[in-house]
Amino acid sequence: MRLEEIIAGFDPRTAGAEMHALVRELFPICRSITGDGVRRTLEILSRRQPIEIREIASGTPVLDWTVPPEWNVREAWVRDPNGDLVIDFRSSNLHLVGYSVPVRRRMPLAELRRHLHTLPDRPDWIPYRTSYYKETWGFCLSHRRLESLREGEYEVVIDTTLAPGKLTWGELVLPGELEDEVLISAHVCHPSLANDNLSGVAVALFLADLLAGAERRHTFRFLFIPGTIGSIVWLATNPEAAGRVRAGLVAANLGDPGAFTYKRSRLGEATVDRAAARALADAGAEHALEDFVPFGYDERQYCSPGFNLPVGSLTRTPWGRYPQYHTSADDPDFVRPEALGGSLGLYLEVARILERNRRFLNLEPRGEPQLGRRGLYGSLGGREEGRERELALLWVLNLSDGEHDLLAIAERSGLSFAQVSAAADRLLEAGLLQ
Amino acid sequence: MRLEEIIAGFDPRTAGAEMHALVRELFPICRSITGDGVRRTLEILSRRQPIEIREIASGTPVLDWTVPPEWNVREAWVRDPNGDLVIDFRSSNLHLVGYSVPVRRRMPLAELRRHLHTLPDRPDWIPYRTSYYKETWGFCLSHRRLESLREGEYEVVIDTTLAPGKLTWGELVLPGELEDEVLISAHVCHPSLANDNLSGVAVALFLADLLAGAERRHTFRFLFIPGTIGSIVWLATNPEAAGRVRAGLVAANLGDPGAFTYKRSRLGEATVDRAAARALADAGAEHALEDFVPFGYDERQYCSPGFNLPVGSLTRTPWGRYPQYHTSADDPDFVRPEALGGSLGLYLEVARILERNRRFLNLEPRGEPQLGRRGLYGSLGGREEGRERELALLWVLNLSDGEHDLLAIAERSGLSFAQVSAAADRLLEAGLLQ
């Protein structure tokens, strides 16, 4: 099916509800940068598309990094002097600092406190903390709970394994006519956090599902990877594929109710940057365009100077700018089905622009071709009606000089990409473009 | 005579009155893209300058087009069931749709109505309609008149000829020192419409008249052509001259009381674009600068990608932005003598800038030359008076490095072109420039 038809048939409401159900299903799983939580997550995603599960052994050198040991959790809890459970990993996996080493000890509250993390400003929320590359342990809890703890001796049990194993990620390639690739990357390393980044995972998966049914010009590659180390592993082990990336998006924070923000690639004016800006402008809703900065998600790695890939990041509210970010309040209720549906619609539109954008050549460049005798122009001079379609034809003819692609024509004319690309179709049919 | 002297002696009031008289004389003639109306118009113009009348046979292929058959009108009218004349070409040539085929029939009002065009929002005005490239017929009338028509059988007579003949245009070349050409193009295909475009025709003719008496560096070519097909014919038949065009203006809508608008060439930064912007800025009056769009007048053809000539359009209120546009209200009373005079003055100023603009070379580029001993600089340091003339000298010296022309020096310094070019004259005399 042509992508145009898929877009025409796309129902954001149904898709939004389905993505939200997926977010709810994935939410309880304890994910980290390695371990069974990621494997379980990828299995669930694979129900919808045949995602290839890939692994790399702990200790493998990758670029300037080393694949870390694998981490898994059996249980983790703290009992107060009365023997009551006051912190329990089972009730929220955020309670345990990611990559905590095993512990089985009794200690006074004063000593325990040095391992406890809270958010005094948000006394009911549990923060999210990790320590991947320095061996330590800790618990996160609500500040209110911390304040209720009495002096005395506490029992601390962290039954984790941190040992040589594998780092796991998922990869899905949808081949196209061209070897040129479009990369969609989502991080799958966060435990019970819904917007960051189950929303991005869900949108990426559903986009893959729609594109899988479309005729494709580009090859689309979807990565479900642990943040930072995952993109480093992928770049280290796939230099040829990296070299074929013509456009890419890091998908995250796509379920909150905020407006869209597009963060440009380091290149700044790459096709994906122009395509995202155009899709946002054509959508007519409030949005922000921001320049690349070398922090954020995996675009940090894709846009490092030695790769400098044309990869931006299209989100709703960016990381760190909503209070629920990296806390227990980023739960499935914070994420909205209609926000997920709208995000998927926007990703589809960017995909359409990337697929349709081309540079054409006007075959009758001397003077205007006579559109009237080809049925492309109103016959009665002096009337204003029905002009917009004609204007789009004139713009495409005038700027199809081998230097302007359809995006440039849309930018220059102020017409939408859809208008410009429909005009190009009509002119192609009329034999006026090549 | 030097152009400077002609400009010094130019009286916009007298010229405006004469141009307005010409507009009144030309107004009643029924012009179209071919036919006797154009010939009659060019004859009248030829009284003032020896315009060469050129013709091309119907059916000749020109670029992607074909020269249309020639159209002439003997009479055209409609009588109501009582035999009363309710529409008559004789009272306004706008009544007849341009290029209407011959008709001699009786028909009920319902059938006639399908061929009648009105402006419901402007019930007293007659619209202007044409159908050059699709054979049909029709009448235009005021909406009030349409509403007064009673049911019954109407007699319709359109006594036109639409047959192989010629397409006619006028051309005037004023040779200069250089083969490089400045093109002034005005369309002569509109019947009784004063601002669009008898105003442009008049300003172009009077500009030619003034430049004919001047020493010229550039060759100036004036085209009085039917819109669209005329420029296509000219481009098709004069590719060498087209290749020599260094600057050009499409002259239209120059008699209404509105502010000036300059529409840039497709190149955007061509000398003519900078010259027009400078002339408007130096004039100090409100004006607008707009980027090229591929619709409008004959700049559409000159700026098609296969020619891409440096041709802009300098108008007062652009087409379609005043209510009288393409209606019977665009009559000689809508056009003002003082507006025509001011327009001609501005065209003269653009011509002066194009003629005078050059790139000079400072012959004493290391340090400032000592202007004082050449009598070009005040001797008593510490005073501020009389500085502006000295500043112009310093700007011209500093920027005459082979990269900046006088326009660039005016743009950079904020001085007027007149100040900068006067400074260049003084420095040339002093042997400091080349």
Next chain:
Amino acid sequence: MRLEEIIAGFDPRTAGAEMHALVRELFPICRSITGDGVRRTLEILSRRQPIEIREIASGTPVLDWTVPPEWNVREAWVRDPNGDLVIDFRSSNLHLVGYSVPVRRRMPLAELRRHLHTLPDRPDWIPYRTSYYKETWGFCLSHRRLESLREGEYEVVIDTTLAPGKLTWGELVLPGELEDEVLISAHVCHPSLANDNLSGVAVALFLADLLAGAERRHTFRFLFIPGTIGSIVWLATNPEAAGRVRAGLVAANLGDPGAFTYKRSRLGEATVDRAAARALADAGAEHALEDFVPFGYDERQYCSPGFNLPVGSLTRTPWGRYPQYHTSADDPDFVRPEALGGSLGLYLEVARILERNRRFLNLEPRGEPQLGRRGLYGSLGGREEGRERELALLWVLNLSDGEHDLLAIAERSGLSFAQVSAAADRLLEAGLLQ
């Protein structure tokens, strides 16, 4: 000592007071473009740094100019009909028009008046006037004094010598690792005027004093020259040194209480232009950036098209924009110690940026290097504290691609130059940059 340490130990208050004392000491001397006043001034400056005194003979051709005769004043006064002294050079050297020829005559007031200059709008101030290149004579006085003069015969004595001699200037070179030069130029030709330009002279001298004690990458050259003819002489006689100038500043008007203004070099985007803009932005105070114009001080000569050196001018209130400019009100009370101290601090900061600005190469450009294991990155993910230093590291790594210098990284990131250059130091130590 490293420049960083000198800057850390710099006390603007003490330096400001010392500079102000120097301004007071130099103020009474009658300087001009030649003569003993300049020699006496340079002697005083030489107490602090071994300034080389250079001279060139009157009549020597220099570029398009000729070195003028030397001018010295013994006395100059006017007595009224009663024999009372009404104007006396001894009370203010501004009273005598610079380069006045000898006169010893009696004349009626009417004739005398033609040689008298006043400021009617500022009736208590004496203006400053010169006539270097046209032989004449005159006196400047307050308008109030002029109005008090009675009719009658006046005695006029101007005992000056205007004869072949020398033009004198001072030059100080502080050699650095590189032959590339930074030029600091101050004019020393103004008599009793404090802000213009004893302030510039003082700041340049004290800057030299501080840089003399620092390890230097660039060679710094300080010029204490008469305005216009001095820079022309220097350019004419030092073409090789001129060719080594990589950055330069004309120092003037640095003691008034106004905000800073940086006037860009003719190149507009030279390193010095970016360095001055960055120093001003990092200082956080109100300031203005202006494009080059070919009038002002000696930047006119340095930026003439045949040299086109990267020399800007960093001042407080620019010449001609404060009422005291070129009048007796520009006295040592108008100049403030704290303004001088702040100006010197800013010049130091520009010097630091010029010295420290470089283009580095990220040696781990593929992906981010793992900063954590190098102790350069917080180990506990999810916290926001201490981030700014890490961001600076990420910016420097991301943009050290061989195209961006540290200034460009500061401009792009919005970080201060100090933050960026400290990050570069840490990365150099870690072996991540080259």
